[in-house]
Amino acid sequence: MSTDNTAQRILPLLGSAGNITSAAHCATRLRLVIKDMTKVDKPALDALEAVKGTFQSGGQFQIVIGQGAVNRVHADLIALGVNAVSTEQAKADASTNLNPLQRFARLLSNIFVPIIPVIVACGLLMGLLGTARTLNWLPADSALLQMLDMISNTAFVFLPILVAFSAAREFKVNPFMAAALGGIMIHPALQNAWTVGQGIQEYWDLFGIPVAKLGYQGTVLPILIAVWVMSHIERLMKRIVPDMLDIVLTPFLTLLISAFFTLVVLGPAGRALGDGISMGLQWLYAFGGPVAGLVFGGLYSAIVITGVHHSFHAIEAGLLANPAIGVNFLLPIWAMANVAQGGAALAVFFRTDDQKLRQIALPAALSCLLGITEAALFGVNLRLVRPFFAAALGGAVGGAWVVATKVGMTAVGVTGLPGLAIVVPATMVNYIIGMALAFGVAFVGAWLFGLGGKQGRETATQALRA
Numbered sequence: 001m002s003t004d005n006t007a008q009r010i011l012p013l014l015g016s017a018g019n020i021t022s023a024a025h026c027a028t029r030l031r032l033v034i035k036d037m038t039k040v041d042k043p044a045l046d047a048l049e050a051v052k053g054t055f056q057s058g059g060q061f062q063i064v065i066g067q068g069a070v071n072r073v074h075a076d077l078i079a080l081g082v083n084a085v086s087t088e089q090a091k092a093d094a095s096t097n098l099n100p101l102q103r104f105a106r107l108l109s110n111i112f113v114p115i116i117p118v119i120v121a122c123g124l125l126m127g128l129l130g131t132a133r134t135l136n137w138l139p140a141d142s143a144l145l146q147m148l149d150m151i152s153n154t155a156f157v158f159l160p161i162l163v164a165f166s167a168a169r170e171f172k173v174n175p176f177m178a179a180a181l182g183g184i185m186i187h188p189a190l191q192n193a194w195t196v197g198q199g200i201q202e203y204w205d206l207f208g209i210p211v212a213k214l215g216y217q218g219t220v221l222p223i224l225i226a227v228w229v230m231s232h233i234e235r236l237m238k239r240i241v242p243d244m245l246d247i248v249l250t251p252f253l254t255l256l257i258s259a260f261f262t263l264v265v266l267g268p269a270g271r272a273l274g275d276g277i278s279m280g281l282q283w284l285y286a287f288g289g290p291v292a293g294l295v296f297g298g299l300y301s302a303i304v305i306t307g308v309h310h311s312f313h314a315i316e317a318g319l320l321a322n323p324a325i326g327v328n329f330l331l332p333i334w335a336m337a338n339v340a341q342g343g344a345a346l347a348v349f350f351r352t353d354d355q356k357l358r359q360i361a362l363p364a365a366l367s368c369l370l371g372i373t374e375a376a377l378f379g380v381n382l383r384l385v386r387p388f389f390a391a392a393l394g395g396a397v398g399g400a401w402v403v404a405t406k407v408g409m410t411a412v413g414v415t416g417l418p419g420l421a422i423v424v425p426a427t428m429v430n431y432i433i434g435m436a437l438a439f440g441v442a443f444v445g446a447w448l449f450g451l452g453g454k455q456g457r458e459t460a461t462q463a464l465r466a
Contacts, residue, residue, distance in 0.1 A: 006065075006069075006073050007073050008076075009048055011080055011082070013040065013045050013048075014040055014061075015036060015039025015040055016039075017081040017082045017083075019035050020033070020035070020083065021034070021035055021083065022083050023077055023082045024084070025070050025071065025074040026070075027070070028064055028065065028070055029062045029070060030063040030070060030074060032061045032062070032063070034061045042054055045063065046383075049356070050065060050069065051063055052065065052066060052360050052375070052379060053375060053378060054378075054379075055377075055378025055379065057305075059102070062378075064360075064379060104311065105311040107170055108311040108314045109311065109313065110169075110170050111163065111170055111224070111314070112166070112313035112317065113413075116313070116412055116413040118162065119156075119317065119320070120412070120413060121155070122155040122156065123320070123411025123422045124422055125151060125152035126152045126410040126411075127410045127422055127424065129148055129149060130424060130425050130426075131425040132145065157186070158182075158186065158217075159217070159219070159223075160182035160183075160185045160186055160216050161182035161183055162182075163223050163224060164178040164181055165178060167227040167228070168227055171231035172231055173227060173231035173234050174234065177251060177255055181226055181255065181259060182223050182227075184263070185219075185222065185226070185263075186215050186216060187215065189213070190213050191212075191213055192215055192217060193216055193218060193219065200212045206264065211264055212268065218320075218322070219274055219318075220314055220317050221274035221318070222262070222266060222267045224270070224314070225270045226258065226261075226267070226270070229262075229266060230254060233253075233254050237249070237254050238250055241253070274318050274322075275322065278315075278319055278322045279322075281315070281319070282319075282325055285403065288403075289403060290400035293333055293396075293399035293401070293402060293404065294399055295396070295399075297340075297396045297397070297399020298393065298399065300333065301337050301340075301373075301377060301391060301395060305382070309334075312330065316328045320410070320412070327408035327410065327424060328411065328412060329403070329406075329408050329409075331413075331419070332407040332409055332419075332431060333399040333402060333403065335415035335416060336397075336399045336401070336402060336434050336437075336438040337391075337398070337399065338368055338395075338415045339369060339394075339416055339438045339439050339442075340392070340395040340442035341376045341381055341391045341442070342365040342368025342373075342439060343390075343394050343439035343440060343441070343442030343443035344376070344387040344388070344394065344442040344443065344445070344446040345361045345362075345364045345368065345380045345387065345391075345446075346362070346443055347387065347390070347442070347443045347444075347445075347446035348361045349361035350447070351446075351447060357380070361376075364376035364379055364380055368416065369416045370416050370417060370418060371415035371416035371417075372416075377391075381446075386449050389445075389449075390441075390446035391445075391446070393445050394437070394439065394441040394443075397437050398437050398438025398441070399434075401430070401433065402430065402434040405427065405433075406427060407430050408424040409424065417435075419431070420432075
């Protein structure tokens with residue numbers, strides 16, 4: 001089927017060009033913001049030869065087309081009168097379709113996703129240094145080891161600046177002003193946050209108010225709250241400061257007020273809130289044990305459907321940055337849930353007679369091993385329902401295992417086989433065992449209950465062609 005025919009067949013099933021607010025695309029999927037989903041004929045779209053799957057996520061209706069072809073189908077849709085926008089604008093349009101909790105999760109995702117590469121880079125180096133120390137590859141006083149150690153913790157020491165700059169784009173405030181506020185929070189004149197376990201050494205007496213001379217290295221929530229408040233202060237200044245003085249007084253007053261308010265109020269409150277969340281999760285992890293892993297691993301894929309999982313990056317960064325924790329014990333659980341989706345999708349590949357479903361299921365299963373689950377989750381397992389529950393069972397078993405064996409990671413955002421690069425070296429074998437358990441249990445579960453026998457295969461075919 002040519003791409004122009006594909007576009008012409010897709011458009012009526014979407015309720016016409018007038019039912020599409022905006023259209024963008026990524027490497028493999030059309031990302032559409034739909035005005036009225038009741039006009040969308042999803043089963044008919046799924047039955048088209050060129051369509052490898054459809055699903056809703058983050059306020060967008062996404063159609064899996066495939067690499068290369070998606071560019072041409074998108075262009076053909078635009079030629080048919082659909083409004084073309086950038087991927088970022090499509091996300092902004094889609095936010096109107098989200099509930100408040102989903103919008104908050106999307107906000108955190110937009111802030112933290114751009115930071116993930118540097119956290120992964122530093123986390124990978126931390127893992128390698130941990131291996132070097134364990135195996136005594138380098139002397140403890142080695143200059144090379146000390147230099148590498150400094151490089152590896154840079155992202156966490158300067159995390160407030162990174163978060164501030166990224167958050168400024170979401171909160172619509174000058175990013176350089178926000179970065180300066182982040183710099184104030186880790187200024188050398190303040191006590192380093194990593195030494196807070198030894199007690200706060202000095203205080204300022206500000207009009208009778210004791211203000212701790214304590215930095216915020218490695219913290220997340222204090223700077224998030226501070227930049228949000230700064231955005232409101234900046235907008236207030238722009239309204240009340242005369243235009244002729246705007247370029248001088250607005251940044252001066254914005255930074256001055258924001259800095260004092262942050263050091264006196266927002267910083268301590270944000271630190272307490274962040275520490276409370278991190279230590280609360282650690283308590284659940286320690287006292288819930290495998291049961292906590294069982295619950296989190298089993299529920300994670302259901303949380304992904306809601307889009308709320310995007311907020312977890314902030315929590316994971318807080319775990320890594322907290323000197324009392326210093327390890328990401330949540331990501332291994334999420335990794336088990338992701339891998340389990342692949343096991344269930346592979347079982348569907350072997351059990352169904354529908355050739356189109358087989359063409360989707362096999363690459364989708366393999367992509368889960370690389371940490372990419374959308375195709376398997378939305379295109380295969382959730383559509384057939386029972387494989388989804390089999391995957392949840394696999395994720396629960398794998399999650400219980402990695403918690404029981406204390407598997408940890410040194411970064412965020414990387415799961416599946418690529419996650420091996422950031423697993424704490426001493427726990428790598430247990431991470432691999434956990435993936436095998438999650439994948440295997442999900443595969444067996446989907447094989448036995450997802451599409452068992454002829455009736456199950458016919459059900460799968462009917463689900464695709466209904």
